[in-house]
Amino acid sequence: MTRPTSEAEYLASLVPASVRGVSRRTLLRGALGAGTLLAAPSLLAACGGGGSGSSSSGGAATGTVTVGSNQSDAVPKAAIQSVMDAFQKANSGLTTKINTIDHNSFQENINNYLQGSPDDVWMWFAGYRMRFFASKGLAGDVSDVWKDLSGAGMSDALKKSSTGDDGKQYFVPSTYYPxxxxxxxxxxxxxxxxxxxxxxxxxxxxxxxxxxxxxxxxxxxxxxxxxxxxxxxxxxxxxxxxxxxxxxxxxxxxxxxxxxxxxxxxxxxxxxxxxxxxxxxxxxxxxxxxxxxxxxxxxxxxxxxxxxxxxxxxxxxxxxxxxxxxxxxxxxxxAPIDGYMMAKRPKNEAGAKKLLAYVGSADAQNIVVKADPSVIATNDKADQAAYTSLQKKSVEFVSQAKSIAQFMDRDTRPDFASTVMIPAIQSFLKNPKDIDGLVNGIEKQKQSIFAS
Amino acid sequence: MTAGSDLPLVSVPRSKNPLASRRAESSGAKKQRNRGIQVFLAIVALVWIFPVGYALLGSFRDYAYTAKNGYMSFGGFTLDNYKNAWQQANFSHTMLNSAYITIPAVLLTLFLSCCVAFVVSRFSFKFNLALLGMFTAANLLPPQALLIPVYRMFRAIEVPFWFSDSGTLLNSYWGLILVNVAFQTGFCAFVLSNYMKTLPRELYESAVIDGAGVLRQFFTLTLPLCRPPLAALATLEVTWIYNEFFWATVLLQSGDKFPVTSSINNLRGQFFTDNNLVAAGSVVIALPTLLVFFLLQKQFVAGLTLGATKG
Amino acid sequence: MARKYKGIDHLTPVDRVVVGLMIAVPTLLVLWLVWVPAIGSVLLSFTNWDGIGPISSAKNVGLKNYTDVLTIYPPFVPALQHNLIWLAVMFLIATPIGMFLAVLLDREVRGSRVYQTAIYLPVVLSLALVGFIWQLIYSRDQGLINSVTGSSIDWYGDQRYNLWAALIASSWRHVGYIMLLYLAGLKGVDPTLREAAKVDGASERQTFFRVVFPVMFPINIIVLVVTVIESLRAFDLVWVINKGRNGLELISTLVTSNIVGEASRIGFGSALATFMLVISSIFIVIYLRIVMREQR
Missing domain, CATH: 3.40.190.10 (Periplasmic binding protein-like II)
Known part of the structure; x- marks a missing residue:
């Protein structure tokens, strides 16, 4: 499900510490470090269960839920389609409409997309990126959904990765890869x-x-x-x-x-x-x-x-x-995580939350990891018996790691990563001799960007 | 300076080409020179067509075969790339989207630029030059530089739902069409006004004496006479607007509204290395513009003559 | 009802409204969608706006974006150079080749139409497709050049070559475009002019440079304008090659990578865009001066 084919897409796919096996200490440090990028997140709220959202995720949800998907390649596109089909089957009265945009365009226009008329639910990435949109008020609070997910195979570490700076959850993880x-x-x-x-x-x-x-x-x-x-x-x-x-x-x-x-x-x-x-x-x-x-x-x-x-x-x-x-x-x-977010003002909130609960479930994730065996499910209850040996090894690998770090562009500001670091690293690869000049150049730009 | 006092050569019939007279009196040396030119042009044409032909050839070949044997081999011919590309890129749908955008945009561009060109060439207002300058200079501005303000304006402008299902100009074909029109009007107005200046004023004089108002002069006199440059500009504008991609992806937000030029991205991604598939997709994408060119080719050259160029 | 003839430029009240509308509608459209945004971009370049939330959240940072561009933004100078190289190659090489081919085609040797179509063919392709088609030729591992010559040069990737590789692809298209524009112009030249020159004993070359070229003034201007537009706005081709990095920096790609996507450095990107506007306006002024002199 994760095929970053462009820098933009990759930049997009930020993810923080994830999954089981992350020591509490590391997680806290990670949260402190990364979190202070914006404002210190409410750790207590994040560690304590439950969100503060009051709208109900249950009830009779009907109508159409629109889904913004950046999975335009044949195989993952079909996988998403079958996930949505399964969802519709399980929830009569609810239909889904997938808005597929090729991943380059999706990533390049994400800011405009979210500020325009975004779909009820859209695919995104955990980490700074997720927190950034949450703090800018471009994402909807899905704490309700997490009340159910927490007891259904989603670890606390994952919940933390899905939590915004205000302590509420804004993200539902689907898959990840080391x-x-x-x-x-x-x-x-x-x-x-x-x-x-x-x-x-x-x-x-x-x-x-x-x-x-x-x-x-x-x-x-x-x-x-x-x-x-x-x-x-x-x-x-x-x-x-x-x-x-x-x-x-x-x-x-x-x-x-x-x-x-x-x-x-x-x-x-x-x-x-x-x-x-x-x-x-x-x-x-x-x-x-x-x-x-x-x-x-x-x-x-x-x-x-x-x-x-x-x-x-x-x-x-x-x-x-x-x-x-x-x-x-x-x-x-x-080990970055991919998943789903909800629009700030979805047209069909009840339906969107139902769908989010579903994509976080083991059932939905089983479909995805089967279609794309290069990633593994985030839900603990997903069927690991059907995993390929590579998937099994990936699970073992992340569970043994002491701290799971994030990708460069997942921990730092997107403007810094894409407009400073990409050219800087490329110029290093062209000319590895002038390291002093290189790092001084990066530092000057960093100061200018982080000051604004 | 181009405003001649007699009828313009609306088109130059091929048989009456200026070279005909020269050719009649051509000597043996001249024939030889023409032969040389012919050979030279043939070589240039071959060189020019080669990259397209190479892509075309690739589009008919199986990826597994060329990956194994290299492109210098011979064999592995198949039509599957076209079949796969057509399905994967959803061409039947996106082609239609492109038509929704291109046809109204081209018609509107041509109409509006005719209006501007007509006024500028028919009347000698003081602001004519400034006006033309404003229009043509707009063509030089880089679209990237205008992106954010245009986007913000479109988002803020609410329109009735019957006009755009998004309720704003954003994510609506009309918004995109207007942007395309605004960007293309300058060049068309410039070309058309040059052409219209060559129309003799006597024509208008007799029309005015007959009591024809401005509208009638425009529709019954100017427009019919401008058919050649309009055909030429239509060809160019179809090509440009059809190929336009930058504004389309920013201003349209639903993938199912995207034009065909964005489909090529659907063929990349996972299959980025399957050049044969992308080549097949490219050929399909290029077909409509090729078709328009072949259909209008004859008028094209004649139409861009911008009227007779007399000394 | 026949009106009294008061000279051909006399306008009745209805005509006045019509003329007013004919001019106002397109003008307002262009002002609204081209010039207002252009001014907007210039204004944004003095802020640090991140493109999210209301514009009122933007902070005025004065000239900081401009000083940053000029002092600590490494890709800017290469981009400027590449733009100038691009303009120079189009203007000095591609455009003259296109004109030359047009002159040859104008002689109507046998098969002219076929040659003309072949040379024009690339023009109907979008630049993104042009980039891709040449990729098949340039590709390091599967490309035609390397499989024929046995070299392993990465034509699109190696910064020593990729600008020139892109320029060849771009020229390939530009030549066809100029050829057709110019051919159209040549067809419109009054045949009697050439006859007269011939009677005066001028050689073909003299006829072209002394008679034909000067009377083709309007088409020459169009060719000039088209060349400048295409060079300054060059974007799609390098964007599909490698997003305008690593030897292919152009100002347009820098603008895009700063304001499009998640980077969203609207202020900084707008400052780069303003540089583009300034450079464009130099050519706009030159162009307008030529046109004005002509009109007098």
């Missing part, structure tokens, strides 16, 4: 590689891969966002989760030695990356992995979409991004 180093089992078997645990081990492996005629890390950054993932992983390993959160919140200087260390480390790894990355889309880079020309690929699990269903996807697996500093460890990962 970021990691993906590889093909058959390739590792053929050459006798083992999963590296540290960066040094990885470099050794990379050197060996080069000798074996493989590109160690497939890489494509034409759309600008995939390289943000690389930066994040390095930053998490070099400086840790807290620094990541604060840096994104604009509270750390981008020209500090810590950030320079990230870029320095990255510069040392560029040799292992697939060359000419700025002209390559993530799909093309994924092809290199799929065709066994590359050994590994750092991406979200949606990379599986470029692999044939069945045996080829079974051959795909991943390992955690290696440890760089043993004091920092390697237990912070990234």
């Amino acid at each position: 970021w990691a180093m993906f590889y093909r089992k058959s390739v590792f078997e053929k050459y006798g590689y083992t999963e590296p645990k540290t960066l040094d081990e990885f470099k050794t492996l990379g050197t060996q891969m080069k000798k074996d005629g493989l590109v160690p890390i497939a890489f494509g950054d034409k759309d600008g966002w995939p390289a943000m993932g690389t930066f994040d992983q390095l930053n998490l390993r070099v400086n840790g989760y807290d620094f990541h959160v604060n840096l994104m919140a604009g509270k750390e200087a981008w020209n500090s030695p810590k950030v320079k260390a990230v870029f320095d480390t990255w510069a040392g790894l560029l040799d292992y990356h697939q060359a000419d990355s700025l002209g390559r889309t993530w799909q093309e880079a994924a092809q290199a992995l799929q065709q066994k020309k590359a050994g590994t690929y750092l991406l979200g699990s949606f990379v599986a979409q470029q692999f044939g269903k069945g045996a080829e996807q079974e051959d795909l697996t991943f390992f955690n991004f290696p440890e760089i500093d043993s004091n920092v460890g390697a237990d912070a990962i990234e």
Whole structure:
């Protein structure tokens, strides 16, 4: 369900800490860090159950609910359609009308869309993005829906990810996917590689891969966002989760030695990356992995979409991004969540809430994860027995992580991420030598943007 | 300066081409030169048509085949791309949307620019030049620079529901049509006024003596005489407005109202790398404008002559 | 009822209303949808508005957006350069080629119509399609150039080449457009002018430059205007290639990436748009001066 094909879409798909296994401590820190971007969220309200919404989610809901969908590709579009069909079947008297807009246009026009005449329910992403629209009064309060969801397989951590700065819920999660180093089992078997645990081990492996005629890390950054993932992983390993959160919140200087260390480390790894990355889309880079020309690929699990269903996807697996500093460890990962939000003034509020409760249910999510096995359901009660081995591994991976970080553009202001960081990282990839000039340039723009 | 005192050459019949006389007295050397030109033009034409032909070829090929054997191979021909593209991009629906936008917009643009051009060329008001300047300069403004104010105005303007089902100019075909008209009127008014200036004033004189009012002069005299430039502009405007994409995606908000040019995005995304499918979609999208061009081609060249250019 | 003839510019009251309407409706439309928004953008450029909520929530930040553009926004200078290169290539290369082809086609050698159609073909394609069609040729891994030459240059991705690659694609379309406009102009030239020049013993080249070219003044102006419009507004092509980043920055793409999408730096984006307006207005003034001189 998550196929960011454009930077805009990706920028959009912000997500905060998610899912089970997130330690309470990390969550609190994360919330403090990220939350203060806007205004300190009401932690108590978020931790305590229930919202303050008073309108009823029950009752007789009838009529038509409109759904804004950015899933315009054939497979996910059909999946959404079958979810909606199932919903209509279960709720006679309610019909849904899907307004499909291709994901580029949807993302590029989201501000205008929400301020114009948005659909009752629309697809969106948890995290800063969600909180941003909530705080701007462009999203409807769905705390009612959460009263039911909380007891039906949605964890508290997910609820927290769905909570706006005012302590109310504005989001219903559907699916999520982790970021990691993906590889093909058959390739590792053929050459006798083992999963590296540290960066040094990885470099050794990379050197060996080069000798074996493989590109160690497939890489494509034409759309600008995939390289943000690389930066994040390095930053998490070099400086840790807290620094990541604060840096994104604009509270750390981008020209500090810590950030320079990230870029320095990255510069040392560029040799292992697939060359000419700025002209390559993530799909093309994924092809290199799929065709066994590359050994590994750092991406979200949606990379599986470029692999044939069945045996080829079974051959795909991943390992955690290696440890760089043993004091920092390697237990912070990234796993973004996708889901649904409600319009501020939906034309059919009762129907919209019914639909939101449904898309958060295990039943609806089972349909989605079956259609797109590159993502996993957020609802605990979803049928995991039917998961592919990759999906099972993803579930295990996120549950073992100590802290689940957010993607760069999910933690920071969208204007900063798209107009400053994308060009900055791309210019780093073009010219990795001038790190000082680069970080100073970022810091100046950051100060200007965060001041406004 | 172009305002001649006799009838303009509304179109130049091909047989009476100025070159005909030259050709009649052409020497052997000249024939040879023409042959050289012919060869040169043929080569240029081939070079020009090549990228389109290459895309066309790709559109008939199976992706799996070209991915495996490369595009330099031969084989894997199929019509499936067209079938898939047609279904996936929902062309039958979006083509209709494009028609809803393009046809009224082109007609309105041509009508309004005729009005402006008529007044400017028929009467010598002092403000004529300033007016024409305002219209043509508007063509130079970058649309991105105007996006936010236009969007805000459209959102704020409430219209009856029979006019737009969204209740505002936003998410309504009429809003988009008006924007297109506003942007295109300048160029058309400029071309038309140049043409109309070549219409002899004597024509109007006799009409006025006959007691024809301005409206009658406009409809029975000017418009019929302007058929050639109107045909030419219609071709250009259909192409431009049909291909317009920027305003369409911003001002229309429901995906089911989007024009056909946005359909190409539906073919990308997951299938971004399936160039053959996108190529098939591109061919389908280009067909209507090609059709219009072939239909109006003859008038096109004649019409843009802007009247006879006498010294 | 026949009216008394009072000169051909005499207007009855009804005529006056008609003429007034004919001029007022289009004028108001253009003022409303082009000029008012243009002024609006200039005003917004002095604010830090984020595009959400009422405009009253915007704060006046004076010239800050402009100083930011000029001092700490790295893509701006490349974008300006690329726009100028774009204009120069269109004006100095693509437009003259189009004119030259028109002159050749005007000689009506056999098959002219076919050649003419072939050369015009790209014009009916949207720039987004043009970008895609050339992608098939330029693509690093599957493109025609690389599979024929065996090179592995990334024509759209490598910033050393991609501007030129985009310019070739853009010129491909522009040439056809200019060719047709110019051909139309040539067809309208009074044949007797050429005859006269010939009788005077002028060579074909002399005839063209001394006689034909000067009398084609209006069409020359149109060609000039079209070239400038297309160059300054160049957007779609680079946007479909890579959203105008990494060597393909143009001011129009910077404006778009700042105000469209979620970034929503309306104030900052408007400041960039104002730069565009200023550059455009230079050409608008030049153009109006030429037209005015002509009208006198």
